[in-house]
Amino acid sequence: MRLSFKIASRFLRFNFGQTLLIVTGIAIGVSVQVFIGLLIQGLQQDLVNRTIGSSSQVTISANKEIATISGWEEIIEGIVQNEQGVNQISPAADGAAFLVGEESSDPVIVRGWIFEDAEGIYAIEEKLIEGKVPGEGEVIIGLNLKDELGLSIEDDIKLATATGRIQDYKISGFYDFRVSSINSSWVITDIKSAQGLFDYGDEVTSIEMQVQDVFAADIIADSINNRIDNEDLIIDNWKAQNQELLSGLNGQSISSIMIQVFVMVSVVLGISSVLAITVMQKSKEIGILKAMGIRDGDASRIFLLQGLILGVFGAMLGVALGLGLSVAFTKFALNPDGTPVIAFYINYGFIALSGGIAILASLVASFIPARKSLKLNPIEVIRNG
Structure with a gap:
């Protein structure tokens, strides 16, 4: 050699x-x-x-009949213990509402989060352009909605639900997700405020996750579905939602x-x-x-x-x-x-x-x-x- x-x-x-x-x-x-x-x-x-980098990649939601998820803490605990590919997990309490103004009412989506958990998915701190993360009774508004309605920090707003409930909130900040549809429609608050507004009690409407390998999201979703085996829950993933x-x-x-x-x-x-x-x-x-x-x-x-x-x-x-x-x-x-x-x-x-x-x-x-x-x-x- x-x-x-x-x-x-x-x-x-x-x-x-x-x-x-x-x-x-x-x-x-x-x-x-x-x-x-x-x-x-x-x-x-x-x-x-x-x-999908700053959004849910695997989502557990309730079907239309039950609307909310009970026992969500146990579901999250089971996922954390058994699903190695899940990096971040956060519950959410969402609902459709109207932002009531003096002359008109604008349809919005109220999103209630536990901000310590949601930060890993949505990087809220990075997207805040003014103000602070909301506490109970406070909200943050998107940049487009702020400009459209001429809102400022510390302004009071009214949110009305389809059931007729009207609740007052104080604006604690403004965010920019760089997505016009989000900036124009999301009103973000803490999970307790959203649960109170929509009469959810202690229940949530979805559990959102980000995974280590985004291209394995469908496999993880199937694994969670097989383990939970609950017909009242819908487990979706970004690959099924973004075929194109x-x-x-x-x-x-x-x-x-x-x-x-x-x-x-x-x-x-x-x-x-x-x-x-x-x-x-x-x-x-x-x-x-x-x-x-x-x-x-x-x-x-x-x-x-x-x-x-x-x-x-x-x-x-x-x-x-x-x-x-x-x-x-x-x-x-x-x-x-x-x-x-x-x-x-x-x-x-x-x-x-x-x-x-x-x-x-x-x-x-x-x-x-x-x-x-x-x-x-x-x-x-x-x-x-």
Whole structure:
């Protein structure tokens, strides 16, 4: 093995220009694979974060007949103890109401939370642009509703339900979820205030969760459904609610895989052809080595080691170049507010896999010239020059 490695290294150094060309070709292929892969994964991550990153990914709700969930504390405790993939869990007491003004009434959705639990899902503190999180008897209003009605902190508002109950609340702050429909319709308060407004008692209308792996939300939802086994509860997940988004993400993944496959195929063909020519160029040297006693296996290993060396250096250079392209893209492709169009995303597993595939592809490509070297007859090669 040591002799084969020395000879392989010498052959590569002797034709340094050709070696550099092969390494560059591998590096370009790997860099394209890394750049495209990280770009699409970053785009997917960004889309997921924007659409479901600050919302419930698995939701337990009551059906229309019972409207509310009793024993929700035990349900949450069971999920926390048995479902390893759940990161955040929060109860909610929601209901439709009217924000009663002097001249008109605006339909709103009142959302009551335990803010310590809801913070992990909705990041309320980050979205507050003015004021503070509401206590009992207080609410926070969306930016659109604030501007539409000309409201200010410490203003009193009236919320009316369909049953005729009217309750006074004080505005403690304003939020911006950067979603117009939410900013125009959600009135957020603590869970006790919402339960009192809608006569829910100690019950809630839903239990909301975020999971560690967002693409496993349907599996977790099925697991919770099988364990709870309650026909009065509906367990839904974001994948069932966002089929078009999921289809788009799958399409992006398939496109990325196709690009990477064709890039690797071109790399394999390029290495195979160049190393096959190398066998012809070095046939006389191989013939002399065989005549001096080197075994066929050692001779073929020369080309396998050449492929391995080329793959390792090409993969290292390609990964560095791919990461450089990714960083450059996030620096130059910017939104009007100066933020990157797609945030820089690093998946170490994917990077390692890309480099490993390049090395494996280089090794596989070297099998053709290695096998060809086995058939070289030293007497004929030396005689024919």
